[in-house]
Amino acid sequence: MLGTGISITPDIWDTQLPLNIDDDHMWQGLTSPPQEQMGATDMMFCLSRLCVSQFLSISVKQRQDHHEADLAISKAESEVEEKYILYCDIVNPLHFLTIGLARSGITALRLRIRLSNVKPQNSTNAERRAAFKLAEKIVDTDIAAYAHDAA
Known part of the structure; x- marks a missing residue:
């Protein structure tokens, strides 16, 4: 999700997401x-990553209204x-990373x-500060993940 475009959108295939199961729920002869x-x-x-990226690929690009996009992002966040x-x-290190x-x-x-x-010519200081705060929150979360004892 770092500056890469999505070449194939999820709406053109019918592959289901994996089940939320543990590895030991599957065995040969099942x-x-x-x-x-x-x-x-x-x-x-x-x-959890698939949920966020699937939402990114479908929903945000279809929404021009920022308020509508915020509501949709809040729905994805709740999910x-x-x-x-x-x-x-x-x-648990995996849970912390999740x-x-x-x-x-x-x-x-x-942030996206x-x-x-x-844009410098038409944004307010408040808009730029809000975007900066979001970027700062992303960096803080990444730093916390790297600083975890199991990292």
């Missing part, structure tokens, strides 16, 4: 699909918080929609 779990699993890091972050234990990168991704979405308005 006769029926495993049931998706609520809570912390081996897949929650990947799924990530309720499905994944709620169940994280910050002592929290940090999911929240950083959501903040990056907010504001940057289109932040």
